[in-house]
Amino acid sequence: MGFWTVFSNAAYAYSGVENISVAAxxxxxxxxxxPRAAKRIFWRVLIFYVLSIFMVTLLVPSSDPNLLSSTGTAADSPFVIAATRANIPVIPSIINFIVLTSAWSAGNSTLxxxxxxxxxxxxxRHAPALFKRTNRWGVPYVAVAVVGIWVALGYMSLSSSAETIFVWLQDLIAAAALVGWSISCIVYLRFYYALKKQGISRDEVPWKGPLQPYAAWFSLVSFVILLLTGGYTAFINGHWNTQIFIGSYLDIFIVFCLYLGYKLLMKTRVIPLSEVPVRRFIDIAKQYPDPPEPSKTGWRKFNLLWE
Incomplete structure (x- = not known):
C-alpha cells in the first residue's frame, strides 16, 4: 500500500513536465x-531524479526516525539526512535554496x-474571447492575470492548517496531471491511427517518438489505473476520508462535465480518423521549415542537458 501511494506523490512531482510543448x-x-528538449528532459529525470534517489536509498536506512519527522524545513529531506549522517552541515542550507528556486521555476512554468x-x-473559440487579448509584445496579459490570481493560494500556507491544505492541493494536482497525461495519450493515439488510416508515413512528420503506439497504450492504461486508484484508501473499510476522495476524483468529474457539456451545448462531433487534417499541417511544416542550426562554439559544444 505504501509503495502504491508513492505513485500519486510521483505524479505530483512530475506534473508540468509536458509544458515544453506549450512553449512551441x-x-x-x-x-x-x-523534440530535443523532450529528449533532454528524459535524461535530466533519469540523472537528477531516479539516480539521485537511488543513491540516497543506499545512504539512508528506512528505519531512520528523521524520515517521518515533520519540521517544516529541509531537515527531514532524505538528502539532508544523508548529508547529516556524513557530517556535512552546510547541505541543509543548500537544499533549502534548491527547494526555493525549484518552487519559483515550477510557478513560472505553470503560469x-x-x-x-x-x-x-x-x-x-473554446474559451471567452477576452483571453485572446495581448499586449504589444504578444503576451496574453488577460490570461496571465487570471492564472496569476491563483498564486494567492500560496498565502494559505501561513495558516495553522497549512499541511492539510497542501495535501488537498497535492491530491488535486496529481489527479489533474494524470488526467492531462491520459488525454495526451488519447490525442496522440488518434493522431497515430489517423496517419495510418490516411496512408501517411510517420517519416513525413518532423519528429516521431520511438516504440509507438505501444508506449502510448502502455502509458494510457497505466495513467488510468493510477487515476482510478489514487484515492483507494478511502474505500478501505473504516478508513473513509472525504478529503482524499474529493482530492483524488474531483478532477475526473470536472473534465467529463466540461467535455460532455461542450459537446452537448455546441452540438459538435468527434472527427473521424479519415477527416483529421494531418496532411494540411504536414504541408504547413514543409512550407515553413526551421532555419539552419547555427554551429556550436566554445563551451556550448559540451552542453548536453540544457543548450
Missing part, C-alpha cells in the same frame, strides 16, 4: 528544439502553461 508557438525553431492554454482555447 513561442520557441525558436520549434520542430527541432522541442506559462496555464495562460497559453487559455489563450489557445480562446483562439479556437
Amino acid at each position: 508557438a513561442e520557441a525558436r525553431s520549434p520542430r527541432r528544439n522541442i 506559462l502553461g496555464g495562460s497559453r492554454t487559455l489563450f489557445g482555447l480562446a483562439q479556437h
